[in-house]
Amino acid sequence: MRKTSLGLVLLTALTSGPALAWVPKLEDQSAKTVIDSAYGRRATVPTFYTLDLSVDGGKFKAPDGSVKVYDGGDTCLSSWLANPTDFAQGSRVGSLTLSGQADQLLFAAQDARDNFKNMTSASALSSFGAGVLPDGSNDYGAKLPAPAATPAPGSAPSLPDGQLRIDVSVRGLSDLQQRSAYQVRLKGPDGKLLAPTRFSFVNDWKAGADGKQAGTLVYYFEPLKAGLNANAKVDLLIRNEQGGCAYDFILDLSKFS
Template sequence: MNRHLTLLTLCSLLAAPAYAWVPKLEDTTAKNVIDGAYGRRDPVATYLTVDLSVKGGAFVGGKDAVTAFDGGAACVADWLAAPDDFTKGSRPAQLTVSGQADQLYFQAQDARNNFQNLSVKAALAEDSASRRLPDGQLRVDIGVRGLPGEKARGAYLVRLKGPDGKLIAPVRSTYVNDFKQEGGTWSGTLVYYFEPLKAGLGASDTVPLLLRTEADTDCAYQIPLDLGKFS
């Protein structure tokens, strides 16, 4: 009986999808993503979302979703105690990490919705590739709530922490055109682009993302991003 259970467990592990962020699309990943978009197989996980909202005094994303990098444990405790109190600064609400595979998924969906077939060859052609992220870039979207104004979007500081502890700045940053005013504060999505491999990070590593809001405080937060959970 134990042997039978062991075999079942082993088979389950072998059957489970194995992911790692794909810095540069190749034939196999492209085919799997396209086939998933067309319904020819189960969809491939092409992004990771971390829920930073608070319910019942805890992060929905788990107790280790956010820890204090600077400013002490009180920074996180204050966030958990009053997630909708923006007098001490805005709050990140959700974080999404993605790469080229996610953009290919949307391209494939668009082709399907327009009654077209997207081949792997066409998807990897230079014309298509030029409309996606450059090779080696990782995109991080951060949904924020409670900004005092639109100008405060540029006051956020976001870094990745490398294996040697070095802080890695984004190669560029922007924001989605979704910002709106609610009750005197602003909410919307900030976007950052990183090149983790150049800093010695691996495509399946768990990478610490460090974040300071626009607030004039010592508080800085650390959020782990598991690159091994999506392609």
């Protein structure tokens, strides 16, 4: 009887936690969950997922099967694993990080908390609806005016509904111009390739001792338009600046909110 009871308790503990899935559009409950997490009223909610592509002992730190060759032959992968700091075939991807509106809200809520402000799900959703990040209320609790339909100059923009952000950490670029030579696509369930809606950089680019550039590329996709589910495993295809090798990275949208 005791073994059965312990088994039932363990099963309940493993299955009673909230199921995760990327949130394409925040609604009242998801926004409240993220805000409560930021203010310490509940356990931390994972709002991003990182696939670590560093190499240790001839293997990726990412789960087995996370990286496949899409084009260019097996040597594309074997040479990467054998010598990850050899950039003869072009730059290498160091990590991939996925996030959405929930991650933006978490940062905004943490900032509001740190500045002794309050934030509600209603005010947050109003801001996202206007295309800007939420702020909160002032120190005395009086609500700030709702965002205007047209965001004020200088307002930080929020992610549009249905948009997924993917940060690609890169090292080994010969110069900054080469950042624009990367080709990145999502593969839909029908095999069709989905191009990003836009592309930008993080202001973190630096040259190493070897003169090679390292930093972060940012791509924005609309996976639902390609027929991908919010909790699916998706294929992200990346071809670096030299073009000879293309890789298929398996990303799990069920690992974050």
